[in-house]
Amino acid sequence: MSVYIGAVATTAGCVLKESGDTMNHVNIRTFSCVSFALLALALSACGTVPNADRLAGSCAGLAHHAITPGATGLPSGKASVTSAVLISASAATVNDGAFAPALPQFCKVSGTIASRDPAAQPINFQLNLPTTWNGKAVQYGGGGFNGVLITGLAPLRDAAPDDALPVARGYATFGHDSGHQASAFPAGEPGAFALNDEMLENFAFASYKKVRDVAVDVMSAYYARRPQRMYYFGGSEGGREGLTMAQRFPADYDGIVSVVPVINWTGLFHAFVRNQVLQQEDWLQAGKTALIAKATSDACDALDGLADGVVNNYMGCQGRVDLQHLRCPGGSDAGVHCLSDAELRLMRAIHSPYVFPFTIANGLTTYPQWLYGHEDSLDGSSAVNMVRWVTGSAPPAGPPDAVRNATQWIYGSSWIRYGIARDKNYDVRRYRPEDFRERVQATSALMDSTNPDLSAFFARGGKLILRENAADRAQSAFMGIQYHDALVARLGAAAVERSVRLYVSPGSTHSGNSRAVAGGPAVPTMVDLLDPLDRWVSAGDAPANALVQVVKAPLPPFAIQASRPMCRYPGYPHYIGGDRAQASSYECRHS
Structure with a gap:
């Protein structure tokens, strides 16, 4: 059964208005409804529609x-x-x-x-x-x-x-x-x-x-x-x-x-392949995502003035994370409560630039590292962030398992096989960009x-x-x-x-x-x-300089559950006191 909750869109619409909260440097956004019909009449009178x-x-x-x-x-x-x-x-x-x-x-x-x-x-x-x-x-x-x-x-x-x-x-x-x-x-x-x-x-x-x-x-x-x-x-x-x-x-x-x-595009997909080839013999199990997320949160959460499980100070966080204390005894995999030496190498690679042995479009030679934080958040409706992209629910397979493998592997291996090697049966595990230098540079000029x-x-x-x-x-x-x-x-x-x-x-x-x-x-x-x-x-x-982000209930009346500023780079939302669920309790600061 359908329940009708709104006016037909041609007779009612919303115009965004903005008012400034100068104390906290945050613009609070409100909506006021106007008649689309009146708007249309006004525009028609001007000859615009x-x-x-x-x-x-x-x-x-x-x-x-x-x-x-x-x-x-x-x-x-x-x-x-x-x-x-x-x-x-x-x-x-x-x-x-x-x-x-x-x-x-x-x-x-x-x-x-x-x-x-x-x-x-x-x-x-x-x-x-x-x-x-x-x-x-x-x-x-x-x-x-x-x-x-x-x-x-x-x-x-x-x-x-x-x-x-x-x-x-x-x-x-x-x-x-x-x-x-x-x-x-x-x-x-x-x-x-x-x-x-x-x-x-x-x-x-x-x-x-x-x-x-x-x-x-x-x-x-x-x-x-x-x-x-x-x-x-x-x-x-x-x-x-x-x-x-x-x-x-x-x-x-x-x-x-x-x-x-x-x-x-070129740098990203090469970094994808690097990340995944490192897991061919020692897969980073999906169950270890929570362990990594907690370690990054413990190191960075309070840098924004509030320990709430949200890493706001994204730039200040990067130099503070050291996962070495999670090393398994002896360096071999001992379960979901520690990281093996191979898994630590993977994490260091992800958080280091990918370096080409030659230049690609516009003189670039690297793809930057990923940031730490929120590895265990959901990316989409049900997929865990790091599991969806990095680990998958099973080790990288050849050919890729479209259901269980990480998206990085599905995307990266597909691009190398079809876009670079142009051979669907090419073994991506032995890929070296220098062996395909002209093709990599040509596709970089197209795509990047x-x-x-x-x-x-x-x-x-x-x-x-x-x-x-x-x-x-x-x-x-x-x-x-x-x-x-x-x-x-x-x-x-x-x-x-x-x-x-x-x-x-x-x-x-x-x-x-x-x-x-x-x-x-x-x-x-x-x-x-x-x-x-x-x-x-x-x-x-x-x-x-700051726009207000919200999270709302998915159904009418769409109650605002929380708000927080989204700051212009290099700013981040720093808690200054008050209701942590209100944007006015934060101001944009630099790391």
Whole structure:
């Protein structure tokens, strides 16, 4: 049975307002509801949006829209609209304990972009065009190796459960599958598509540009004008995509949100393989995760002024952790209560840079170490952070066990076999990058988003919000920090101050969620970054030095269970007294 709890999204929406708490340097965010209908009337009076009734009536006609040949700014096959269907507005619901957010009336457009190579798969895309349009568009990023259709109708990364979807705020939204369909390849082989040059190029950068251009063509036909603002919002692989767009196509986007971005794809996947090969003979058992998490918490928890199982002072923590006291007697594995010498070597490797024997894109030679902290948090709904990414529930196998092996092994070995060696049967255990130097450098030039020259993007007013999660076991938060430092070194502190914000969320895993060590309460990690980006681009209102993160109940009335500031790098939330569950009890300090 469905229980309706909200007004239809086309008649009610939320506008974010912000008030400052200057004592604690934290901006407290509140919502006030306004009528989307009144907003639409006001915008129509200014000539900025077409009539909603006319748009509703013209949706079906988009199925016959002929996308302009050459609309994509890159070589491409024919782009086609395959269907256009008007979707009725729907209220928010709770059904079987799951919340579904409100949707407005919108025209759902599906389409494809054909490949040039007959052996390559097409690019599939979806474009959602609200009949009450704010004149702006959001391109959604993908994740992992992509290969599944991103609909543009999901909540944004790290959204609170009651945050309105972008399409319900009036944005046109769109996404795609990056030019390959994972279902066509064997399970557990996410990199298999990389054997085809065009599909690899599409995954690296080309598909995002092509779909963006086709989306503008369709929007221009439907709304009779181009979008005033174009944003990219992505996390992980999608974060890499966003940075790639700023670097390769700076004239195409006005603002980008890049969350936990896989900036240095090449370095990361080589570090994955290093971490996993070290476990071939002496696997770090999943049951030892709690032991490591407690040791890091004991060393670092109180550095933020409060011993609560949350490592907020992520930079101050790194030099204080020494796991040697966990060594098993004699150095051999003696169970889950100690670490063998081989397991200690693995932990030292994870917390040390990976070093290439040659340079890769943009002159880099290393991938940075991972940070300590929150190894036992859940990353996703049920997977333990370090188990999901580093240990798995069984030792690394060849070929990888898609169910029990760590994601680092599944991803890393797949990339080396298909992207580098281009041999599905290649034995990754004997891999040496120097044996594939030219191929490593070529794929690095395709994949890595490490170019610090964003001058063209900044020159046209482009804004970039980066978010790193300190407890990320997928990619290292240090990579985003190093990229930020490279931007400053290349373009100067003043230019970066005008155009970039880097925030670090302490305790947050790759997927964003976190808990206090040893199964404690949820840590506030939810925050809306689209609204601050839009206000920065549209009104010149730069995001605050601290944004408030919350954790809310998953069902109405979405009670706030705790809040905490997310500070601009290099700040962290330091407890200054009061209710530990309130953001006003913290201030941003430097280590």
